[in-house]
Amino acid sequence: MNNPLPKEKNKTFTLFDNENGNSYEIPVIEGTVGPDVLDITNLFKESGLFTYDPGFTSTASCKSGITYIDGEQGILRHRGYDIKELAENSNFMEVCYLLLHSELPSPEDFSKFDNLIKNHTMINEQLVYLYRGFKRAAHPMAIMVGVVGALSAFYHDSTDINDPNQRMIASHRLIAKMPTIAAMAYKYSIGQPYIYPNNELSYSENFLNMMFAVPTQKFTIDKTLVKAMDRFFILHADHEQNASTSTVRLAGSSNANPFACIAAGIASLWGPAHGGANEAVIKMLTEINSKDNIDQYLLRAKDKNDPFRLMGFGHRVYKNYDPRASVMKDTCHEVLEILNIKNDPLLDIALELENIALNDEYFIEKKLYPNVDFYSGIILKAMGIPTNMFTALFAIGRTAGWISQWKEMIEDPIKKIGRPRQLYIGEDKRNYKPKEKRERKSIFEWLWSK
Numbered sequence: 001m002n003n004p005l006p007k008e009k010n011k012t013f014t015l016f017d018n019e020n021g022n023s024y025e026i027p028v029i030e031g032t033v034g035p036d037v038l039d040i041t042n043l044f045k046e047s048g049l050f051t052y053d054p055g056f057t058s059t060a061s062c063k064s065g066i067t068y069i070d071g072e073q074g075i076l077r078h079r080g081y082d083i084k085e086l087a088e089n090s091n092f093m094e095v096c097y098l099l100l101h102s103e104l105p106s107p108e109d110f111s112k113f114d115n116l117i118k119n120h121t122m123i124n125e126q127l128v129y130l131y132r133g134f135k136r137a138a139h140p141m142a143i144m145v146g147v148v149g150a151l152s153a154f155y156h157d158s159t160d161i162n163d164p165n166q167r168m169i170a171s172h173r174l175i176a177k178m179p180t181i182a183a184m185a186y187k188y189s190i191g192q193p194y195i196y197p198n199n200e201l202s203y204s205e206n207f208l209n210m211m212f213a214v215p216t217q218k219f220t221i222d223k224t225l226v227k228a229m230d231r232f233f234i235l236h237a238d239h240e241q242n243a244s245t246s247t248v249r250l251a252g253s254s255n256a257n258p259f260a261c262i263a264a265g266i267a268s269l270w271g272p273a274h275g276g277a278n279e280a281v282i283k284m285l286t287e288i289n290s291k292d293n294i295d296q297y298l299l300r301a302k303d304k305n306d307p308f309r310l311m312g313f314g315h316r317v318y319k320n321y322d323p324r325a326s327v328m329k330d331t332c333h334e335v336l337e338i339l340n341i342k343n344d345p346l347l348d349i350a351l352e353l354e355n356i357a358l359n360d361e362y363f364i365e366k367k368l369y370p371n372v373d374f375y376s377g378i379i380l381k382a383m384g385i386p387t388n389m390f391t392a393l394f395a396i397g398r399t400a401g402w403i404s405q406w407k408e409m410i411e412d413p414i415k416k417i418g419r420p421r422q423l424y425i426g427e428d429k430r431n432y433k434p435k436e437k438r439e440r441k442s443i444f445e446w447l448w449s450k
Contacts, residue, residue, distance in 0.1 A: 013038050017047065033068060050421045062249065063412070066099060066404055067240045074320035078238060079103070087327045092203050092233040092397070093117065096175055099238055099404040120176035121197035121206065123147075123184075124154045131188045140185040140392040141270040147181050148174075149263035159257040161410050170258040171403045178399045179203070182392040183210035189388075204229040207396070212384070224338040228331050228379055235324040235372055236394050238401025240317075244268040244275065248402045249409050250418040258406055265402045266395050275391040275398075278377035281312040282387050285346045285378075294352055302362055312374030313357055314367065321369045328375035329354075335379050347378055 012025040024047050027039040037060045044050055053059045068077045076083040079098050086095055090104070097105045097113050105113055130150055134143050151173070152159055158170035180197055187194050187210075195210045205226045213219035239245070247268035251261040269275035288297050300308040315322055336344060354370050357363040380390055409415055 015047070022047070031063075034070065050423070052423050056246070061241055061246060062409065064241070064405065064408060065102070066401070066408060067238045069240050069317055071315070071317040071319050074318055074323050076239070076323045083235065083323055084327055087231050087234045087324075090234065092230045092237070092400075095234050095237050096400040099400050100171060100407065116172050117176045117203065118197075118199040120173045121180055121199065123151075123177050123180055127154065128194070131184060134188070136189055136191065138189070140182065140189065140389050141266065141395070143185040143188070144181055144392055144395060145263050145266050145270070147185075148178075148266060149260055151177070152257045152259040155259070159259070161255055161257065167258070167407055167410060171407060174258065174262055174399050174403050178396045179207035180210065182389070182396055183207060185392065186211055186386075186389055202226065202230075204233060222338055224334055225383055228335050228383070231327060231331050232376060232379065232393065233397035235328060235376075236397035238398070238404065242274065243271070244398065245402060245405050248406050252406045252409055253415065253418040258403065261406055262399060262402055265398070269395055269398065270391060275394045277311060278373040278380070278394070279387045279390040281373050281377040282346070282381055284311045285349050288349055290345070291348055291352050294349065294356070298356065298360075310353070310368070312377070313363070313370055315371045318369070318371065319367045322371040324372035325370050325375060328372050328379065329370075332375045332379050335382050339382055341382055344378075344382065346381070350374065350378055
């Protein structure tokens, strides 16, 4: 479903050029909720000026009807539904349908959608040979980038982005195959045989089965852990125009096939400042080691000259409590209780840090509240998932958002190839000099001294 064009308001923003005495009227555009935006589409043509916005923190790169975030109020909604309400009452398949189709499914639509996804859970058997080309110690995200990108070499019947039916088939395939690809990366790393998908299981149950079952014995999955996994996927399903989603959209703007676009998103997500944050939380808690050491690490975190940073606190967008964190906190206690982990030292440290963050003036002033990564890392560790798989699980959940954002962009009638501009600060025009007339520079002296 295409989104309606945003509404242009009956007001403009006037930009004055004091040097030349010119003024430029910039239209103001209104969305459903949230701040209005300045339409600078024609600014360069009319004024010869670009805007400068490192990190695009004040720039709307697209219009979208999928996810709304209000960082000041701590609001996250998918298609108008509050994230907490979805996480507590829905399941991941319903949220995938919602992201793709704008509405929650009827019972009949849900059954049909669920079956469609299950029909695509297997991967082509030849892809197994691709895994064997990686070292056993390869990071799962490295494997996922390669395997997901390689899907375009196997599924030619869903790479024509101009065909709505092929776009939908590609969307279903990516959502369905991502857990299989991730679980196989894990099994490969530990030398165990792959466990194939079981279509009698739910999405999250199937993933846990592929991760932890072995052919020699029956594997039973606790329903609380399945629910925790499902919530993890829901809470990571989409998050507006973050780095990886913007990467998917930028790659897709060139009309690249959907498998290549999602592989690009996985590569972007891999960065420790993005998807690797929950892995960094566990490393930080392990480094702190004891509640007795918290005070000294807090002093280090407050010292601008110390490289140590508290991971899992604050967010690029949220200047309030991360709405996903409260759900993840409750889930964390449920998981630890069912696993009979009553005195987990990492959880003790985490809860003490949370208490300090919500009451310490330093954290309050800087609005450094616990975010979703703070608790999700503890949950995944308690469930026996190795830390190098944390970001891979993030990618499974986020695939639903990536493919929905990609699909929305392809169907946008005003889609253009992404082409950001720059503020050039290099040398002005210089004349070429032959090698024998050039002076020696010290650029490589540090290398030669090694």
